[in-house]
Amino acid sequence: MDGYLGVIVIVAVVALLAVGGLLLFLRPGRKTPPPVVPPEAPTLPEEKRPAGADEEAEGATTTLPPPVKPAEPVVVEPEVEVPPPSAGRMVRLRERLARSQSALGRGLLELLSRDRLDDDVWDEIEERLITADVGVAPTRAVVEELRTKVKVLGSRTPEEVRGLLREQLLAQIDPDLDRTLHVKKHGERPAVVLVVGVNGTGKTTTTGKLARSLVGDGKKVVLGAADTFRAAAADQLQTWGERVGADTVRGPEGGDPASVAFDAVAKGIEEKVDVVIVDTAGRLHTKTGLMDELGKVKRVIEKKATVDEVLLVLDATTGQNGMRQAQVFAEVVNITGIALTKLDGTAKGGIVISVQRELGVPVKLAGLGEGPDDLAPFDPEVFVDAILGE
Ligand SMILES: Nc1nc2c(ncn2[C@@H]2O[C@H](COP(=O)(O)OP(=O)(O)O)[C@@H](O)[C@H]2O)c(=O)[nH]1
Ligand SMILES: [Mg+2]
DSSP states (O other): OHHHHHHHHHHHHHHHHHHHHHHHHHOTTOOOOOOOOOTTOOOOOGGGSOTTHHHHHHHOSSOSOOOOOOOOOOOOOOOOOOOOOSTTHHHHTHHHHHHHHHHHHHHHHHHHTSSOOOHHHHHHHHHHHHHTTOOHHHHHHHHHHHHHHHHHHOSOOHHHHHHHHHHHHHHHHOTTSOOOOOOOOBTTBOEEEEEEOOTTSSHHHHHHHHHHHHHHTTOOEEEEEEOOSOHHHHHHHHHHHHHHTOEEEOOOTTOOHHHHHHHHHHHHHHTTOSEEEEEEOOOOSOHHHHHHHHHHHHHHHTTTSOEEEEEEEEEGGGHHHHHHHHHHHHHHSOOOEEEEEOGGGOSOTTHHHHHHHHHOSOEEEEEOOSSTTOEEEOOHHHHHHHHHOO
16 A cells, blocks of 8 residues: 555656646746857857958857858958159159269269360260260260350359250250140040050050059049950059059950050040040051051040040160160151150160150150159259259
């Protein structure tokens, strides 16, 4: 009987426990026990957590650690720079010019200051000018003028010698030439600048620098990557543009340069920009090939706008050889100005004189380094003063 009672008590206790447990389980608002976090669950250290991971975790109802996403490529919006204006750049870059050109000036001043100026000295003066790429005819003119003036002066102070030489060099460079870059809008239509020249002279770099400088002057610019020969050329140009917020129009690699130029001008008109600059390829395969290509680019642009400037880019370090190649371009398109690059890398600054003379157009821009703002509107006086020293 005792055993029977014991069994009943045990059954009752078990039943009670079971019912209680069940009631407890069904109680509304019951919290689920926190799931066990596997100890090996990977977590990212604070600084490596992908952006937004924290916000996601806050909004989530589960207490599981935020899911670890594969590191997404961080899209960095290119920072748009504010380049300096074009004015006064050549003065800022005068030091660089003086570094490359002042040996010429020092040599000439020393020779001209000698007490006795015999034929040997004049020959040496002539040789120095020719070596500096001044060109034969301008050199003769300078020497002749100097000889006459020196005779009149008799004895010379260093200031007088410097003044004479300054006057002659300036006369050869011609300060009266119109060196303004024609980049004024035509009503609603943008001005168009076409950049031409031999490969490696600095066309793309100059196009990029010019875009910066125009943006620095408050203009809106669109770039046309009409060098479709290599995709890298368009990339290079686009990078320049992105830095200053200028769009680059490009076409497929190996595509038609003229159609890129056309699209760039169309975009320029559509977006009401001030200037469209078109960078071209400089392949000197054959003169007729070049003529066909550049001629077509120009004609196509002229369906929509006016080509205001055709800038020939010339590498100052290539001397007479570069000049012969430049001549071919001048025969193919109507050059309106010269961008003389790498003047920081040669003592032969006399090329300013000879190239203007041979092509009959002024040097409008001077490249004085690889830096983004190392392009300046050419200033004859600053140039001559850099040669002669202050
Ligand atoms: N030192 C110096 N280098 C320059 C200047 N202009 C361009 N370059 C360099 O010349 C090289 C060729 O330039 P790039 O624009 O690609 O020539 P492109 O083939 O005519 O388009 C690059 O390494 C430029 O950095 C300049 O004024 N001074
Ligand atoms: Mg290029």
